[in-house]
Amino acid sequence: MAETGASSQTNPMRWLVVATPYLWLLLFFVAPFLIIVKISLSDTAIAMPPYTPNFTGFAALGEFLSELDFDNYQFLTEDPLYINAYLSSLRIAAISTLLLLLIGYPMALAMARAPTTIRPTLMMMVILPFWTSFLIRVYAWIGILKPEGLLTLLLQTIGLMGPDQQVQIYRTDTAVFIGIVYSYLPFMVLPLYAALEKMDGTLLEAASDLGCPPWKAFWKITFPLSMPGVIAGALICFIPITGEFVIPDLLGGAQTLMIGKTLWTEFFGNRDWPLASAVAVLLLLALIVPIVIFQKQQQKVG
Amino acid sequence: MKPSRFDSTILTLCFAFLYIPIIILVVYSFNASKLVTVWGGFSLEWYKVMWSNQGLMDAAWVTARVGVLSATLGTILGTMAALTLVRFPRFPGRMAFTGMIYAPLVMPEVITGLSLLLLFVAINIDRGFWTVTIAHTTFTMCYVAIIVQSRLLTFDRSLEEAALDLGCPPVKTFFKITLPLILPAIVSGWMLAFTLSLDDLVIASFTTGPGATTLPIKIYSQVRLGVTPEINAICTILIGLVTIGVIAASISSKRSELRRIRHEHEALRGPI
Amino acid sequence: MAKSLGPVKRKFSPWTEPSATPFIRFEDITKRYGDFVAVDNLTLDIYEREFFSLLGPSGCGKTTLMRMLAGFEEPTSGRILLQGKDLSGTPPYKRPTNMMFQSYALFPHMSVEKNITFGLEQDGLAKADIAARVEEMLKLVKLESFAKRKPAQLSGGQRQRVALARSLAKRPKVLLLDEPLGALDRKLREETQFELMDIQHTLGLTFLIVTHDQEEAMTVSDRIAVMDKGVVMQVATPAEIYEAPNSRYVAEFIGDINILECSMVGQPRPSLLAGHPPHTTLDSQGLMIGVEQDCKAGVGEQVAFAIRPEKVRISLDPPADGTANAVHGEVWDIGYLGDFSVFLVKLDDGRILRAAQANVSRLVDRPITFGDRVWLTWSVDAGLVLTR
Numbered sequence A: 001m002a003e004t005g006a007s008s009q010t011n012p013m014r015w016l017v018v019a020t021p022y023l024w025l026l027l028f029f030v031a032p033f034l035i036i037v038k039i040s041l042s043d044t045a046i047a048m049p050p051y052t053p054n055f056t057g058f059a060a061l062g063e064f065l066s067e068l069d070f071d072n073y074q075f076l077t078e079d080p081l082y083i084n085a086y087l088s089s090l091r092i093a094a095i096s097t098l099l100l101l102l103i104g105y106p107m108a109l110a111m112a113r114a115p116t117t118i119r120p121t122l123m124m125m126v127i128l129p130f131w132t133s134f135l136i137r138v139y140a141w142i143g144i145l146k147p148e149g150l151l152t153l154l155l156q157t158i159g160l161m162g163p164d165q166q167v168q169i170y171r172t173d174t175a176v177f178i179g180i181v182y183s184y185l186p187f188m189v190l191p192l193y194a195a196l197e198k199m200d201g202t203l204l205e206a207a208s209d210l211g212c213p214p215w216k217a218f219w220k221i222t223f224p225l226s227m228p229g230v231i232a233g234a235l236i237c238f239i240p241i242t243g244e245f246v247i248p249d250l251l252g253g254a255q256t257l258m259i260g261k262t263l264w265t266e267f268f269g270n271r272d273w274p275l276a277s278a279v280a281v282l283l284l285l286a287l288i289v290p291i292v293i294f295q296k297q298q299q300k301v302g
Numbered sequence B: 001m002k003p004s005r006f007d008s009t010i011l012t013l014c015f016a017f018l019y020i021p022i023i024i025l026v027v028y029s030f031n032a033s034k035l036v037t038v039w040g041g042f043s044l045e046w047y048k049v050m051w052s053n054q055g056l057m058d059a060a061w062v063t064a065r066v067g068v069l070s071a072t073l074g075t076i077l078g079t080m081a082a083l084t085l086v087r088f089p090r091f092p093g094r095m096a097f098t099g100m101i102y103a104p105l106v107m108p109e110v111i112t113g114l115s116l117l118l119l120f121v122a123i124n125i126d127r128g129f130w131t132v133t134i135a136h137t138t139f140t141m142c143y144v145a146i147i148v149q150s151r152l153l154t155f156d157r158s159l160e161e162a163a164l165d166l167g168c169p170p171v172k173t174f175f176k177i178t179l180p181l182i183l184p185a186i187v188s189g190w191m192l193a194f195t196l197s198l199d200d201l202v203i204a205s206f207t208t209g210p211g212a213t214t215l216p217i218k219i220y221s222q223v224r225l226g227v228t229p230e231i232n233a234i235c236t237i238l239i240g241l242v243t244i245g246v247i248a249a250s251i252s253s254k255r256s257e258l259r260r261i262r263h264e265h266e267a268l269r270g271p272i
Numbered sequence C: 001m002a003k004s005l006g007p008v009k010r011k012f013s014p015w016t017e018p019s020a021t022p023f024i025r026f027e028d029i030t031k032r033y034g035d036f037v038a039v040d041n042l043t044l045d046i047y048e049r050e051f052f053s054l055l056g057p058s059g060c061g062k063t064t065l066m067r068m069l070a071g072f073e074e075p076t077s078g079r080i081l082l083q084g085k086d087l088s089g090t091p092p093y094k095r096p097t098n099m100m101f102q103s104y105a106l107f108p109h110m111s112v113e114k115n116i117t118f119g120l121e122q123d124g125l126a127k128a129d130i131a132a133r134v135e136e137m138l139k140l141v142k143l144e145s146f147a148k149r150k151p152a153q154l155s156g157g158q159r160q161r162v163a164l165a166r167s168l169a170k171r172p173k174v175l176l177l178d179e180p181l182g183a184l185d186r187k188l189r190e191e192t193q194f195e196l197m198d199i200q201h202t203l204g205l206t207f208l209i210v211t212h213d214q215e216e217a218m219t220v221s222d223r224i225a226v227m228d229k230g231v232v233m234q235v236a237t238p239a240e241i242y243e244a245p246n247s248r249y250v251a252e253f254i255g256d257i258n259i260l261e262c263s264m265v266g267q268p269r270p271s272l273l274a275g276h277p278p279h280t281t282l283d284s285q286g287l288m289i290g291v292e293q294d295c296k297a298g299v300g301e302q303v304a305f306a307i308r309p310e311k312v313r314i315s316l317d318p319p320a321d322g323t324a325n326a327v328h329g330e331v332w333d334i335g336y337l338g339d340f341s342v343f344l345v346k347l348d349d350g351r352i353l354r355a356a357q358a359n360v361s362r363l364v365d366r367p368i369t370f371g372d373r374v375w376l377t378w379s380v381d382a383g384l385v386l387t388r
Helices: A005-010 A012-040 A058-067 A071-078 A080-113 A119-131 A134-145 A150-157 A173-197 A201-209 A214-225 A227-242 A246-251 A259-269 A273-301 B005-028 B045-052 B054-087 B094-106 B109-122 B129-153 B157-165 B170-199 B202-207 B215-225 B229-269 C062-070 C112-122 C127-140 C156-168 C186-203 C214-220 C238-243 C248-253
Strands: C024-033 C036-046 C051-055 C077-082 C097-100 C174-178 C206-211 C223-228 C231-236 C258-269 C279-284 C287-292 C302-307 C313-315 C325-336 C340-347 C352-358 C373-378 C384-386
Touching (some): A012 A273, A012 B054, A012 B094, A012 B170, A071 A080, A071 A273, A080 A119, A080 A173, A080 A273, A119 A173, A119 B229, A134 A150, A134 A173, A134 A246, A134 B005, A134 B215, A134 B229, A173 B005, A201 A214, A214 A227, A227 B094, A259 A273, B005 B229, B054 B094, B054 B129, B054 B215, B054 B229, B094 B129, B109 B202, B129 B170, B157 B170, B157 C097, B170 B215, B215 B229, C036 C062, C036 C231, C051 C062, C051 C214, C062 C077, C062 C206, C097 C156, C156 C186, C206 C214, C223 C248, C231 C238, C231 C248, C248 C258, C258 C352, C279 C302, C313 C352, C325 C352, C340 C373
Parallel strands (some): C097 C174, C174 C206
Antiparallel strands (some): C024 C036, C223 C231, C279 C287, C302 C384, C325 C373, C340 C352
């Protein structure tokens, strides 16, 4: 709204604009988290919904509270499966983020150094895969990585592999890394490119003029100035990868442990909603620090 | 500056990595053979099979409806949220509001999906079309808010002041000046919201119910059974739609850019 | 574009008539942003049909003052009266003022014509009246053939004219101009200055202009208010501001000036010549300076002597006996400005004085050059004593 000067304090439109999205997010984003915490403290029951206690009115509040307990969390800490899944998720997310940086940074730098006339085209070429379905992009790799897939065919054709040999990547952690890097590359490249593109080219000329060789100028000028992009890119990738489900499920093997997959199995497979909720709460706790850093950074940019 | 050989090589490799899998997927949708590794000649067989797959077509229809509705709702709410972020620097709970806008952008989908499902169960709503729509509206509105916010940040406030100064009241000023000028950002926000909705598997899986199977859920269940050219066909159509949309949008913006440049040249030649 | 040959500009000085009522009155206006005081208890009167400038460096509060008149900001305390009516609480869209924005703020999605129509439509005028007014405005700014163009299709100068036409279309009681010529190049700016004066004179409107450009303010204004840190330092005609600044701040802000620290020697003596002001004698580190000006400062008090470089004569020859103010020095540096040359002369005590000399002949080699021993002289009515 054009909220300037004398009229702004009394305009009812102002409150409509603020309150509508605010209430929506409170109801459909914040409230669900409170419920998830509550249910993670409940016990499993064979019913619909499959948990007790159900909250019915304030009279039952005391009874309700007495039935809540930390059994689910205790169970999670006792079963090494869950701890391993957490650690494995964080490990896979960390390694993937590093790989993404190693591939994404040179790519973003090359884009930022390209002639200004072709930069918009390059930019669009990075964004285009981002607009196509995540599921489709993961699916495309199955056909390539399967033992009888196209990669095997290619290697056999060029003679790197005997006709009876097959590529053993599909349903391994390697396939998961390939899938993650492939799917998240645009998310890494775009913030890096944004940071590198707006950098003043005369800074490097000044460094060079002052006797600094190009490789040194990169580490002393370019890289430090692109740090906001590096942090943004790393967080935008790391946080969702930690909770990733589709990629480990479709490309990973039985030994690929990721917490998103565990949660899905507990929920859809074992129908243990309280345990799934406890898994979600712990995942959220693990991610709260990076999420807060991400928000602080975005607000600074905004 | 001429691109160095190093840069060109990197760009070529990276774009090859990004595009080859998609190209292969598209090419094999026209494969007459059912085997993925054997090229059996060109055929539209799988498009016919796909077309006659009623389950797939129903899912596509549900997805389109969810997409249009949630993108529209998400765009309205997201635009309001962007206005709140940019135009109202002080109101109680502003910090919390900013947090609620940024958190869904990075929140793992399994958490968002599970928590929304539990809300729907707790308040006793039957899951189906509407719950998926609400879920998609909730996370897409945050993306729209970010896009519209970045446009509003560069918006010249003196345009609104000029309208007020010329006697136009605030609400009318918004609809006559502000809205037309931020419309391109709102439109791209809508398009992003629509594709995100089209794309989503995880949140939809949690929040859907009987009779509201979306396309990604359908594709996922078929993919689990194995790779079939029929899925390649439906994927190709989706990729085609998105590609046409993105390219059309970029051409139209490039055209208007060119027109603007030409007009500026004209203006410089004209009398002062 | 040359100034049209209208009637000769009348003598216009309502501020000197005690019976005249001000058209706009800023009354004890204070504006605070948190701890920062943008405008500090300011009172200012502007008269009808006046071309008034607010002049000062950025951050002096001049734009805030104008925005408060337009209604974009409310004063923290004090009131603004327009024709005696308090404007407090009136939103910008109900005020009889219009503004020409520094960025022009032309609506990019509307044609030139639609931009000019915009304000008129808000008043609910009849279609025919609107069309007639738009045509008149386009003619006034000589843009008749550009009516259908969008702002992006115009040059900077043309955009400036559209902005002017748009803000004039509603015949505001006061037209506010925020750095109106800042975005134009120098030549165009000078032409437009005269055009603005012409339009103001023709339409008989009150113009309030905000600028940091002293030349612009001097050229167009009936009166100038020089501002610093939220207060008005001096309000006067351009000539008064230049020739009789009331403080060091104003003297140094407008044009070029030499300032010498002095102390008062005795009280001002009445002049020997009838009708002349009293004679004040100053001591500036041993250099005795005589000024024809009454001065309220006490004996021995520190004051400043200020003199503009073009009022200091420079000569290779020693002055005639009895010359009031003369000092000896060496040419330290010369700045050649085309129409003028400025000589920086180092006095024997080490201080530097500037003297400007018009270059009346086309000689490339000037008779006075670096290192020359020269005499600087000025008459008793050339400089002035500043007590603050």
